[in-house]
Amino acid sequence: MRKNIVAGNWKMNTTLPEGLALAKELDAALKGKTVNCDVVIGTPFTHLATVAAAIDTAKIGVAAENCADQDKGAYTGEVSAAMVASTGAKYVILGHSERRAYYHETAEILKTKVTLALANGLTPIFCIGEVLEEREAGKHFEVVEEQIKSSLFDLSVEDFGKIVLAYEPVWAIGTGKTATSDQAQEIHAYIRKVVAAKYGETVANDCSILYGGSCNASNAKELFSKPDVDGGLIGGASLGVDKFLPIIEAF
Numbered sequence: 001m002r003k004n005i006v007a008g009n010w011k012m013n014t015t016l017p018e019g020l021a022l023a024k025e026l027d028a029a030l031k032g033k034t035v036n037c038d039v040v041i042g043t044p045f046t047h048l049a050t051v052a053a054a055i056d057t058a059k060i061g062v063a064a065e066n067c068a069d070q071d072k073g074a075y076t077g078e079v080s081a082a083m084v085a086s087t088g089a090k091y092v093i094l095g096h097s098e099r100r101a102y103y104h105e106t107a108e109i110l111k112t113k114v115t116l117a118l119a120n121g122l123t124p125i126f127c128i129g130e131v132l133e134e135r136e137a138g139k140h141f142e143v144v145e146e147q148i149k150s151s152l153f154d155l156s157v158e159d160f161g162k163i164v165l166a167y168e169p170v171w172a173i174g175t176g177k178t179a180t181s182d183q184a185q186e187i188h189a190y191i192r193k194v195v196a197a198k199y200g201e202t203v204a205n206d207c208s209i210l211y212g213g214s215c216n217a218s219n220a221k222e223l224f225s226k227p228d229v230d231g232g233l234i235g236g237a238s239l240g241v242d243k244f245l246p247i248i249e250a251f
């Protein structure tokens with residue numbers, strides 16, 4: 001069954017005390033509330049264990065924002081998928097455009113990260129999306145198709161079924177410029193078609209495809225009303241409960 005998901009990506013924001021306070025505030029705000037989507041918060045590595053221990057993780061899933069492309073060993077400063085899983089986190093955001101652009105994460109590296117995440121029981125939230133020049137050149141469909149194929153299409157049907165996709169047009173991230181709901185719907189439907197061609201209609205229909213890029217309380221309802229938009233990956237607006245909760249409640 002396809003799930004609606006609203007996931008926060010805190011990026012490199014909040015100290016541990018600040019992040020803990022934010023997570024606790026969200027936990028308290030959701031207590032006793034019925035919401036119509038799964039809620040996830042993606043926090044820096046340093047916060048994962050503390051946050052996971054402080055909140056009701058049956059209600060709010062915890063995500064890492066990255067993991068290593070190696071299993072274990074002499075990789076100073078890296079954090080493995082097994083380490084992430086041992087904190088109580090259940091998800092890992094992979095392939096974010098900031099990781100691709102600033103840390104040179106290639107399709108091949110991401111493929112390895114996805115495999116390691118799945119092997120350690122984590123749900124990858126796999127990000128795809130085109131830059132402005134690609135959108136303007138009308139290449140956005142082929143760009144996302146290639147990103148999906150090159151990192152995910154060696155997965156078994158069973159493993160692909162565990163992936164959450166997040167379409168994040170790079171030109172909409174942190175810019176205040178959101179894709180229109182029609183633009184989001186158009187490409188989400190295309191992504192689902194790409195998945196269906198490889199893994200079949202059932203897997204494609206069950207796959208949650210989130211939209212990310214300046215999603216906020218004012219545009220979430222319209223975006224989430226589209227049949228192929230199954231939620232959001234939220235950056236800036238996930239850093240305050242006053243902004244994040246209305247997005248959750250948009251479902």
Ligand code: 13P
Nearest residue numbers: 009173174213214235236
């Ligand atoms: P903003 O919501 O700040 O545009 O960030 C989106 C994003 O990159 C989420 O991963």
